[in-house]
Amino acid sequence: MCVWRRLDLRGDAATVTKLSPVEIRRRLPRAALDVDVAVETVQPICDDIRDRGDAAVLEYTERFDQVRPAGLRVPAEALRRALDELDPAVRDALVEAIRRTRVVHRAQLREAVTVEVAPGTTVTEKWVPVDRVGLYVPGGRVAYPSSVVMNVVPAQEAGVGSLAVASPPQRDLSGPGGTPGPRDGLPHPVVLAACQLLEVDEVYSVGGAQAVAMFAYGTESCPPVDLVTGPGNVYVAAAKRLLRGIVGIDAEAGPTEVAILADHTADPAYVAADLIAQAEHDPLAACLLVSSSADLADAVEVELGKQVPATRHRERVEEALNGQGAIVLVDDVDAGLRVVDAWAAEHLEIQTENAAAVAARVRHAGAVFVGPYAPVPLGDYLAGSNHVLPTGATARHSSGLAVGAFQRQVHVVECxxxxxxxxxxxxxxxxxxxxxxxxxxxxxxxxx
Structure with missing residues (x-):
C-alpha cells in the first residue's frame, strides 16, 4: 500500500518565495547515500586490484556476484551468439535506439574555431577525443542494454579510438538440476548483444567497484583507460570518487529520480503511470509530484491505488513511493517551477497548460520532458537524448552524458x-x- 506524504507550500505561511532553494530541497524527500562510508569499504578493494590485477578482480567478482568467470574478457563467440539469439523485436528496437541516439549526439560535435585576438595572434579552440574509455553498464536487478547505447554512442561519435565495456557477470543455473549453464559468468545476453550491434568487442565480466578499479589501474587483461563513464550503485560511485584523478569520471550517479510539474490539465492516469515507471528502477528512487491542483493530486492518489497493485515490481515500487515519494501543493505553476528548479531533478516532466513555454523557463534538470506524450521512458530508450543524467540535485551544476564528456578542449596559440x-x-x-x-x-x- 502506498502512503504518500503531502507537503503544502500554498499561501502566505509557507509560500515558496520565502524559501531559498536549499530550504526547499531540505523539505523534499530524496534518498541519501553515504558515499564517504562506501569509500572506506572500496579502498582496500581498489588497492588490491592495483597490486594484484586480474587475480584480485576475479576473487572480488566471485565474492560479490557469487560467480567466477572463466576469464575477465568476454569471448568473441559469446558476443556473436548473444546477438544471433536476440529476440528480433528487441534487436529492432535497439537498432532504432542506436540510430536515434547517434543522430542526436552527432549534432553535438563542434568544429575547431580560430579567433584573431590581435593582428598576428590567433587562438584556435579544438576538441580532441580521449584515447581510451571504460564504459560501465550496471546489471543488478535488471539488464540495461539501453545503457550500452547511451555510453557507447557518444563515445563513438566523439571519435574515441578504444572503448571497453564492463558489466556484472550473471549466474546462469540453467543446467541439469540447477547446475551452471552455458552463460554462467557472462554479462546478461542482451547487454552482450547490444555491444555486438555497436561493434564493441572488448567487453569484461566485471561489476561494481572492481570494474572501476580495473579500468583505472589496468590489469593483465584490461589496459588502463583515461575516462570511466556510466551509472552504478553506491560502491561504483565511491570507487569513482576514490580514483578520480587517476582516471577521469563523468559523475557519481545516485538513485534515479523524477519530478512531475502538473496542473489541472494533466491526466492523473498518465502521472501515476510515470511515477510508477520511475519507482520500479530502485527502492531508493525519488518520485515527486508538484501540482497547483489539489483535485489532480487526489486523482493521482486514486490512480496509484489502482495501478500499483497491478504492476510487476509492486514491492519495489511501493518501497520507493513510500520512502521517497511526495506530493507538493503549490499556489500556481510559477511557484511549482521554483520548487522543481530547487530540487533539480534528474528527470523533469512538464504536464501543464502551455507546457513548452513552461519548460523553456526550467533552469535546473538533467532532462526535461514536455507534454503528455513525452514520458521519461521515451528518453530512457528512443528519444535519442541521453539517459545517463545528473542525480541528487547535481543538475544545478552538471550535465548529462554527451559527446563533450569524451573530448578535451585544447587551445592552440600562434603569434x-x-x-x-x-x-x-x-x-x-x-x-x-x-x-x-x-x-x-x-x-x-x-x-x-
Whole structure:
C-alpha cells in the first residue's frame, strides 16, 4: 500500500518565495547515500586490484556476484551468439535506439574555431577525443542494454579510438538440476548483444567497484583507460570518487529520480503511470509530484491505488513511493517551477497548460520532458537524448552524458614576431607584478 506524504507550500505561511532553494530541497524527500562510508569499504578493494590485477578482480567478482568467470574478457563467440539469439523485436528496437541516439549526439560535435585576438595572434579552440574509455553498464536487478547505447554512442561519435565495456557477470543455473549453464559468468545476453550491434568487442565480466578499479589501474587483461563513464550503485560511485584523478569520471550517479510539474490539465492516469515507471528502477528512487491542483493530486492518489497493485515490481515500487515519494501543493505553476528548479531533478516532466513555454523557463534538470506524450521512458530508450543524467540535485551544476564528456578542449596559440613585440611591454608589466621575471625574459629574448 502506498502512503504518500503531502507537503503544502500554498499561501502566505509557507509560500515558496520565502524559501531559498536549499530550504526547499531540505523539505523534499530524496534518498541519501553515504558515499564517504562506501569509500572506506572500496579502498582496500581498489588497492588490491592495483597490486594484484586480474587475480584480485576475479576473487572480488566471485565474492560479490557469487560467480567466477572463466576469464575477465568476454569471448568473441559469446558476443556473436548473444546477438544471433536476440529476440528480433528487441534487436529492432535497439537498432532504432542506436540510430536515434547517434543522430542526436552527432549534432553535438563542434568544429575547431580560430579567433584573431590581435593582428598576428590567433587562438584556435579544438576538441580532441580521449584515447581510451571504460564504459560501465550496471546489471543488478535488471539488464540495461539501453545503457550500452547511451555510453557507447557518444563515445563513438566523439571519435574515441578504444572503448571497453564492463558489466556484472550473471549466474546462469540453467543446467541439469540447477547446475551452471552455458552463460554462467557472462554479462546478461542482451547487454552482450547490444555491444555486438555497436561493434564493441572488448567487453569484461566485471561489476561494481572492481570494474572501476580495473579500468583505472589496468590489469593483465584490461589496459588502463583515461575516462570511466556510466551509472552504478553506491560502491561504483565511491570507487569513482576514490580514483578520480587517476582516471577521469563523468559523475557519481545516485538513485534515479523524477519530478512531475502538473496542473489541472494533466491526466492523473498518465502521472501515476510515470511515477510508477520511475519507482520500479530502485527502492531508493525519488518520485515527486508538484501540482497547483489539489483535485489532480487526489486523482493521482486514486490512480496509484489502482495501478500499483497491478504492476510487476509492486514491492519495489511501493518501497520507493513510500520512502521517497511526495506530493507538493503549490499556489500556481510559477511557484511549482521554483520548487522543481530547487530540487533539480534528474528527470523533469512538464504536464501543464502551455507546457513548452513552461519548460523553456526550467533552469535546473538533467532532462526535461514536455507534454503528455513525452514520458521519461521515451528518453530512457528512443528519444535519442541521453539517459545517463545528473542525480541528487547535481543538475544545478552538471550535465548529462554527451559527446563533450569524451573530448578535451585544447587551445592552440600562434603569434608572429611582430605581434609578440607589440604586446611585450604589457607582458613585462604583468610579469613584474607577479615577480615572475623569467617570464619577462622569455619574451624579451625574442626581440633582441
Amino acid at each position: 608572429t614576431k611582430e605581434a609578440l613585440a607589440a604586446v611585450a611591454p604589457r607582458i613585462a608589466a604583468l610579469g613584474a607584478a607577479e615577480d615572475l621575471l623569467a617570464h619577462v625574459d622569455a619574451v624579451e629574448v625574442r626581440s633582441q
